[in-house]
Amino acid sequence: MKRILLCFSLIGLVLFPPTSFAAECPSDWNYSLPILEFKKTTLQTGPLVETRYSSSFGRAISNNNPNIVRPELFTQQVQSKINALGANIAITSKYTASTKSFAQTDSLRYGDWVHFGYPEMTDTTLLWLGISNGTQITYTITISQKGCADLSLTSNTYTFSDIPTQEYGFDKFFQDFPEGGADRLLNFKELEIVKNGILDNIKITQSGRTGSVVHLNKLWSTTGISSSYLIVGISPGGCAAGRGTSIPTADPVDVQILQKPCKAGIIMYFKYAGGRGYGFTLVSTFELNPDPTPTPTPSQLAAEKAAAGAKAVAAKKKTFITCIKGKLTKKVTAVKPKCPAGYKKK
Numbered sequence: 001m002k003r004i005l006l007c008f009s010l011i012g013l014v015l016f017p018p019t020s021f022a023a024e025c026p027s028d029w030n031y032s033l034p035i036l037e038f039k040k041t042t043l044q045t046g047p048l049v050e051t052r053y054s055s056s057f058g059r060a061i062s063n064n065n066p067n068i069v070r071p072e073l074f075t076q077q078v079q080s081k082i083n084a085l086g087a088n089i090a091i092t093s094k095y096t097a098s099t100k101s102f103a104q105t106d107s108l109r110y111g112d113w114v115h116f117g118y119p120e121m122t123d124t125t126l127l128w129l130g131i132s133n134g135t136q137i138t139y140t141i142t143i144s145q146k147g148c149a150d151l152s153l154t155s156n157t158y159t160f161s162d163i164p165t166q167e168y169g170f171d172k173f174f175q176d177f178p179e180g181g182a183d184r185l186l187n188f189k190e191l192e193i194v195k196n197g198i199l200d201n202i203k204i205t206q207s208g209r210t211g212s213v214v215h216l217n218k219l220w221s222t223t224g225i226s227s228s229y230l231i232v233g234i235s236p237g238g239c240a241a242g243r244g245t246s247i248p249t250a251d252p253v254d255v256q257i258l259q260k261p262c263k264a265g266i267i268m269y270f271k272y273a274g275g276r277g278y279g280f281t282l283v284s285t286f287e288l289n290p291d292p293t294p295t296p297t298p299s300q301l302a303a304e305k306a307a308a309g310a311k312a313v314a315a316k317k318k319t320f321i322t323c324i325k326g327k328l329t330k331k332v333t334a335v336k337p338k339c340p341a342g343y344k345k346k
Contacts, residue, residue, distance in 0.1 A: 024081070025148035031078050036139050036155040040162060041120075047176055048281055051164055054120035057139055057155075061093040073141070085145060093141040097131055123163050124267045124280040128230060130238025135160050165234050167265065170195075170284040177270040194219055198229060198266065202286050205231055205240065205264065208257040209291050215254050228269035229283075231255050235263040240288060262288040322346040 038053045057072055069079060082089055126132070139155040174195055178186060186194065201216040208214035216231075233239035239262035242255045265285040296304070316335055323330045323339035324346045332339060339345050 026143040026145055026151035027149065029078055029081060029151075031074075031143075031151070031153075033139070033141065033153050033155045034073070036137070036158050038137075038158060038160070048168070048279060050279060051123040052120045053123070053126065053163075055095070055139075057093075060095055061091050061141070082143075088146040090144045091141065092144075093139065096138045096140065097129075098136040122280065124282060126160070126163055127165075127232045127234060127237070127265065127282070128242075128267065130233065130241065131160060131163075132165070132234055132237030133161050133163050135237045165265070165282065165285070167285050168281045168283050170266075173268060173270070173281070173283045201231070202266070205255050205257070206286065206288055208255070208288075210257055210260045213254050213256045230267045232265055232267060233258065233262050234265045234285060240264045257288065260288050260290050264288055 034056065037056045039056065041052050041054070043050045043052060058070065061070075071079075074082065082091070121129075131137070137158045137160070141153050143151045174191060178191060197217060197219040204214050204216055231240060231242040233241060236259060239259040240255055240257055263285055264287075266283045267280050268283045269280055318333055318335055319337060320331050320333040321337045321339065322345070323332055323343035325343045328343075329346070330340065330343060
C-alpha cells in the first residue's frame, strides 16, 4: 500500500509540479540587449581607402540555431540556458532602418527590413542598401521557448553620421583602373564607349520624374563585355535606387527615382593590377533636380481660359443695394454699388 501511495505521489509531482520547480521562461532571465553600435574601420586597398562598418551584434539571426554562440548578444549565463533548451527554443532577429527605398533581392533588401548578411559591410554597400548619413537603425530580437510567451526586445537607435561620400573622380577612375569595371582590360575605344555610355545613363536618370522607373542603356551591347556599376541615392539615403542582384550589378537596366531633389552617385567595380583583388568605389555624384512644372495641355489651357472668363463675368455682374436717408429710400444698382452722400446702407 505504501508503494502504491509513493507511486501516486511521484506521478503527482510530475503532472503537477510545485511552483518552485516550474521551468524558467525567457522573461525570467533578466535579459536585456547591449548597446547597438557600428564600428568603423579603414583598409588600404590599392590606391583607395575602403571604409568598413561592423555591427556590435553581428549579422541578423534567421536560422533559429539555438547553439550559435553570440558573446556580443548573450552573457555566458544566458547562452548556457539557450544551449540547454536545445530544440525547445527558437531565436530570430532583424535590423530595421528608417530609410524607405526600392526592393532588392530576397537576401539583401532595401526598405524598412534590412538583413545584414555579412559581419561587416563597406560604405558603398550601405549606400546600395539605401543607408546614408542620417539613417537610423534599430535591432529587434525575439526569443521563443516552447510553452512560454515570446520575449521580444528592441535596441537603442543608432544613427549613421560618418559614411564617407567623397567621390573618387570619374576621369581619374578610368585613368587608374583602365579595365573600367570590366572583367578584362579595355582598349581605348571600348573605354570611351563605357565612359560615354555611363554619362548618357546619368542624363537618362536625371530626366526621370519622382516615382518613375527609368530604363538605362546596356553598355555590353556595344562593348561585348559587362561593365559593372550602380546608380544609388546618397542624400537623402535611398532617394534613387538602381535595381540589380549584386553590388554593383553588371549593366543595371533601370533606376527608380523615389525622391527629388536627390544627390545620386555611381558605384563602380574595379580590379587591381596583376589580379590582386577587386573592390568598389563611389566614382562620381550628380544631382537630380526637382521635377519641372508640367506644360499644360491644350485642353487644360482651354479649361483655364473658360474659368477665367466665368470669373470675369461674375466680377462684372451688377447688384443693387437699398440706401436710406431719414424717410427717403433709394436703390443703387452697379458692379460695386455705393450709397450716395448722406445715405446709409439699409
